[in-house]
Structures are given as C-alpha cells and as structure tokens.
Amino acid sequence: MPKISNKGINMPQSPIRKLVPYAEEANKKGKVVYYLNIGQPDIKTPTIALDAVKVHSLDILAYSRSEGSEDYRKKIANYYKRNNIEISHEDLIVTTGGSEALLFAFGSTMDENDEIIIPEPFYANYNGFSTVSGIRVVPVISKIEDNFALPPIEEFEKLITPKTKAILICNPGNPTGYLYSKEEIRKLASIVKKHDLFLIADEVYREFVYDGIEHYSILQEPGLENHAIVVDSVSKRYSMCGARIGYLVSKNKEVIQTALKFAQARLSPPTLAQIASEAALDTPQSYFDDVIEEYVKRRNVLISELEKIEGVKVAKPNGAFYCIAELPVKNADHFAKWLLESFDYENNTVMVAPAAGFYSTPGVGENQIRIAYVLNADSLRIAVKVIAEALKVYKD
Numbered sequence: 001m002p003k004i005s006n007k008g009i010n011m012p013q014s015p016i017r018k019l020v021p022y023a024e025e026a027n028k029k030g031k032v033v034y035y036l037n038i039g040q041p042d043i044k045t046p047t048i049a050l051d052a053v054k055v056h057s058l059d060i061l062a063y064s065r066s067e068g069s070e071d072y073r074k075k076i077a078n079y080y081k082r083n084n085i086e087i088s089h090e091d092l093i094v095t096t097g098g099s100e101a102l103l104f105a106f107g108s109t110m111d112e113n114d115e116i117i118i119p120e121p122f123y124a125n126y127n128g129f130s131t132v133s134g135i136r137v138v139p140v141i142s143k144i145e146d147n148f149a150l151p152p153i154e155e156f157e158k159l160i161t162p163k164t165k166a167i168l169i170c171n172p173g174n175p176t177g178y179l180y181s182k183e184e185i186r187k188l189a190s191i192v193k194k195h196d197l198f199l200i201a202d203e204v205y206r207e208f209v210y211d212g213i214e215h216y217s218i219l220q221e222p223g224l225e226n227h228a229i230v231v232d233s234v235s236k237r238y239s240m241c242g243a244r245i246g247y248l249v250s251k252n253k254e255v256i257q258t259a260l261k262f263a264q265a266r267l268s269p270p271t272l273a274q275i276a277s278e279a280a281l282d283t284p285q286s287y288f289d290d291v292i293e294e295y296v297k298r299r300n301v302l303i304s305e306l307e308k309i310e311g312v313k314v315a316k317p318n319g320a321f322y323c324i325a326e327l328p329v330k331n332a333d334h335f336a337k338w339l340l341e342s343f344d345y346e347n348n349t350v351m352v353a354p355a356a357g358f359y360s361t362p363g364v365g366e367n368q369i370r371i372a373y374v375l376n377a378d379s380l381r382i383a384v385k386v387i388a389e390a391l392k393v394y395k396d
C-alpha cells in the first residue's frame with residue numbers, strides 16, 4: 001500500500017472534536033449531552049447578514065478577487081477605524097476563515113524548521129497549522145495560578161534562537177479567556193522590535209471583552225507597523241462560523257504582497273459568504289451589547305458554580321467565551337471520555353475538551369479541561385452539576 005506522509009502522521013487530532021463519537025454513542029443511549037467542548041455559539045446570526053444572501057442579485061456565483069471584493073475590504077477598513085485602528089483596505093486580505101489567515105501568516109513569515117513562540121495553553125489548531133507549515137512551536141508557559149497572564153519577558157528572551165521568526169498571541173485568549181493589557185502588548189512590542197521578529201495576534205474574539213476593560217490591538221501600538229500581523233474572523237463576532245470568512249491584516253506591505261500569492265493559489269474566498277459578511281458590518285451596536293451581556297451572565301454563572309466544587313481551580317476569563325478548569329483528577333482525557341461513556345446525572349452528561357491538547361509541552365495540562373460557555377446559564381448550571389456529581393464518584 002502507498003505510504004501516508006510523515007506530516008500526515010504527525011498531524012495532531014483536534015482535542016475539541018476527538019470525543020464526538022463518544023458523545024454520539026451517549027446520545028444513542030438516550031442521554032442528554034451538554035456540549036461545552038466547541039466554540040460554536042448558540043447566539044443568533046444578525047438577520048441583516050442572513051437576509052443579504054437571500055436577496056442578492058447575482059446571475060453567476062463567480063470567484064471574487066483573491067484578496068476579497070474591494071467594496072467589502074473598504075467596509076472592513078471602516079470597521080477597524082470605528083475600533084480606533086487606522087488601516088486601509090490595501091492592508092488586508094479576506095480569507096476563508098481566520099484559519100486560512102493563520103496559514104497565510106505562517107506561510108508568509110516562516111520556512112521549514114523555523115520557530116514560533118506561543119504562550120501556552122493556546123488554541124489547539126496552532127499545533128495543526130504549525131505541522132502543516134513545517135514550523136516548530138516553542139511554548140512559553142502561562143500558569144493557571146497567575147490567571148494565565150503573560151509570562152515575564154525574560155522567559156521569552158530565553159527561548160529566542162536564530163530560528164525564531166515570530167511570537168503568536170491570542171487576544172483575548174482561547175482557551176484561557178485572558179485579555180492582554182496595553183502594558184503587556186508594549187512588552188511584546190519591545191521584544192519583537194529588539195529581536196526583529198513578527199508579532200502575530202489572533203484577535204478573532206476582539207469584541208468579547210468584559211468588566212469594562214478595553215481591548216488593545218497590536219495594530220494600535222505605534223512603531224509596530226512592520227512587525228504586526230492580525231488574524232481576524234467573522235465566525236464568532238457575528239456568530240457566522242459557517243460563513244468561513246476571516247482576514248489577514250498588516251501594514252507591512254511585503255507581508256500582504258506575499259500572503260496575496262498564497263491567496264491567489266486558492267483563487268478566492270467564498271463569494272456568497274462575503275456578501276453576508278459585508279452586510280454583517282452594519283449590525284447595530286445593540287446586538288453586541290446584548291450578546292456581551294449574555295456572555296458575562298454565562299461566565300459569572302459558570303465560574304461561580306465551578307468554584308463551589310471542592311478541588312476545582314479555575315481562572316477567571318476577561319474575554320472570549322472559554323475557561324480552563326483544573327480538576328482533582330489525574331487524567332482529564334480519561335475523565336472526559338468516562339463522562340460520556342459511563343456517567344450520567346439524572347440522564348444528563350457533558351462533553352468537555354481535555355486541555356492537554358491546548359499545550360505543546362508534554363505532560364502539562366493533563367488534569368485540566370477547557371469549557372466553552374456557549375450554552376445558556378440554565379444549561380451551564382446543569383452541566384456544572386453533572387461535573388460536580390461525576391467528580392464525587394470518579395476513580396482515576
């Protein structure tokens with residue numbers, strides 16, 4: 001039989017999706033499964049976006065320009081202006097989700113065996129995209145005890161080698177919900193300038209910040225024009241995960257010109273989804289106010305209920321809609337499978353993402369899970385009750 005590539009063999013499974021067959025089995029047995037594993041919000045997509053694809057006047061569903069339609073990019077530039085980020089439509093490329101923006105960012109800045117420093121735990125697919133791109137992830141550990149704050153600068157500097165090309169942050173963070181302060185962005189800016197590195201920021205959760213704290217983008221940091229690359233997406237902002245639209249943004253012309261070659265190779269981002277996403281830019285502020293209020297409510301319920309469970313440690317998220325919880329178990333992977341296969345509380349069970357897959361350091365995070373608070377507060381209360389009851393009887 002012909003042989004599979006080493007790259008294919010080394011490609012990690014998604015910790016977010018790998019337990020799906022167990023959840024399906026639990027469903028077949030008649031259990032109600034509360035899905036806390038995946039960042040698929042239950043929030044309604046703005047009708048303005050859905051209506052735009054219903055009433056479009058296209059005769060041919062054609063390719064668009066590789067960088068995305070000009071009208072749409074001009075409106076995106078306006079969106080950034082409204083968010084105090086001065087960029088032109090020529091500083092961005094529309095991509096097939098933030099996922100493709102990450103691939104283009106990696107492809108445009110790194111060669112095989114180059115290194116990228118990422119504070120971990122991090123969005124698990126960074127591992128997958130690094131494998132695809134042949135680059136090496138060098139993790140710098142942020143700790144639950146510190147609420148996942150940025151590790152000290154010296155920790156980054158210790159890790160920089162001649163192969164280091166970039167630092168990648170997720171702000172606010174998936175899976176930690178951590179929101180970097182302006183001071184932390186400044187620290188990162190000083191490191192990347194000193195060592196002439198790229199600073200890639202995944203800001204797909206930019207709108208989801210709580211407690212009156214403001215998001216500070218790396219694109220707002222003066223002097224970072226040649227270093228800063230932002231990965232963005234409509235998936236979570238407008239609950240449009242299925243649109244598959246994102247953007248790569250940089251004021252560094254070489255980065256954009258290079259990424260455009262990758263974009264040309266895949267021809268075009270999806271045309272209908274650009275129509276929906278362009279319309280979504282007119283979503284009224286009241287939509288976001290309501291959504292944020294809802295997420296704050298969910299976060300507060302989730303954290304306070306988790307904190308009531310003996311032996312559970314949880315970091316309070318200030319953004320996005322995830323949190324990491326440390327459990328009094330040895331192996332959260334086993335616990336998560338067991339929840340689906342062998343446990344129910346009043347016929348309810350829960351699907352969570354074991355957190356080890358969000359780390360690249362072997363052995364770290366094995367007693368942690370990631371919870372996405374994408375269900376309403378009542379469902380979250382039931383789900384946490386299931387976890388609490390399960391921990392009473394679970395044996396490692």
Ligand SMILES: Cc1ncc(COP(=O)(O)O)c(C=O)c1O
Nearest residue numbers: 039097098099123174233235246
């Ligand atoms: C941190 C982060 N970045 C990027 C993505 C990719 O999103 P998409 O490709 O749907 O835009 C996700 C999706 O969950 C994410 O959580």
